[in-house]
Amino acid sequence: MELLITAISLLCLSLRPVAASVPGLFEALNLYGASDFAAALQASPGLLDAAISGQFGTVFAPIDSSFSDSSQYPSRVPLNPKEEQIGWYHDTIAPLSWGNYTDPPDPLVVGTIDSKANLGGRNQSIVVNVTRTASSNTSSLRAHRAGLPLLLDRYGQPQLQWTSYAEISTGLGDVVHVVNPNLEFAKCGSTNGVLHIVDKYFTVPQLLSDTAAQIPELSIFTELLNTSCSCLKVTLDNRASITAFIPTNEAFAAAGITSSTKGAEELVQGLVIPNFLGYTPNLAAQPGPATTMNGSTLKIHKTDNVGPNKEYRQDFYVNDAKVVKPNIILYNGVAHIIDRLPSI
Structure with a gap:
């Protein structure tokens, strides 16, 4: 099995990215401020092979500043079993992205690649809650003054500008926030992966x-x-x-x-x-x-x-x-x- 994974990894390394403008995973992690997490993935042969061979559809990567506040990754080479589990817990097989929803969806139960759970054969999950917030109508009025149509709500008032943000529920009730969502990375296969930069590490669930x-x-x-x-x-x-x-x-x-x-x-x-x-x-x-x-x-x-x-x-x-x-x-x-x- 290890020989097969290595062969697939080498094949994927030789393939051109899906789009020339889309960086690979490790290039994207370094580009968007998650170089420490990139180093952590590379410190585990299993995580590294999975990343290279295109098994990660979505990666939730802790921003570099979270390393100074965390004892969850005290080492780099080699990772101990708990540290490696944390790495798997940050990844999913399927790509997951979201936009500025007018009507946000229900919270999303997302299965990760962490298989160390007692869930009747299922992998461990996180719950992603996407919320919309009305910031202000300033940008709508500014656009109108620039000659663009003024969007009005049903009360005839300038339409508010909506933004959406995501909170992720993990172990011990810790909530992780997405600070830079929906970043693409090229991976082995026909579709790109999705990278979300988060403000801290997921906490591995406990009894x-x-x-x-x-x-x-x-x-x-x-x-x-x-x-x-x-x-x-x-x-x-x-x-x-x-x-x-x-x-x-x-x-x-x-x-x-x-x-x-x-x-x-x-x-x-x-x-x-x-x-x-x-x-x-x-x-x-x-x-x-x-x-x-x-x-x-x-x-x-x-x-x-x-x-x-x-x-x-x-x-x-x-x-x-x-x-x-x-x-x-x-x-x-x-x-x-x-x-x-x-x-x-």
Whole structure:
């Protein structure tokens, strides 16, 4: 297999780019301020062969300034297994780009090339949320003064100029922002790849218990896991493809729940849906009540709203509990933080 990959790599190196004006991947990484990430990819034979042979359709590359703030890539040669996994987590097979949407799409669940996940045979995912924001109508008025038609909205006012930006949900609830999107790079094959420069590294997803333990507002949930029967923590950490709804400390306190409350195991199991990867796009598509691990049901629904800057957003509810932080990517699924215990 290694000989085959090397042969393909050599063949791809000998091929002309799809378009002469489109740089190759490593040229593009150096050109757009991600030379440190280029060096990291080149420090792994597996990542290097995958890049050269055209396996990467989309690359989310951390900008060079993120290296000084990160301990995730402390070395260059050779990469240790965790560092190499981070490299795979930043890449997808299919090209992914977006524009200035009038009506942005639902969040996008994007499968990466990171295969180290307990998701029933699926690779690890990220969730990309593209939002539009109205900046100002200044450029519209300026264009009108220059002799171009003035675009008006339905109220007869100068049409606002829209911009779109993307936020990416990764492990531990870390959110990564795209700072320079939709840059093409030439790769082996008939189509170009897509490069997005991001402001920091993706955080590799961890177990549910480890994830909750590293988020301060979830400390009561962590205590419930640790004080219930020992098998519950192990079960949740090792069960493939779960969706967990985790109340905040304030939500538990409002319901009078503490780490010493009896029935912790039953309570926690009622917050976890097994065999369901409920990233927010999938939550919206949930056809009916979902059955939890203790046999109770949760009704999931969403509302479409417009924010203060006229940005489009979706709010999700689990029974009467609102999701206040969605898409915390787990090693074996996804978690959402909610503002109260769902009423049954």
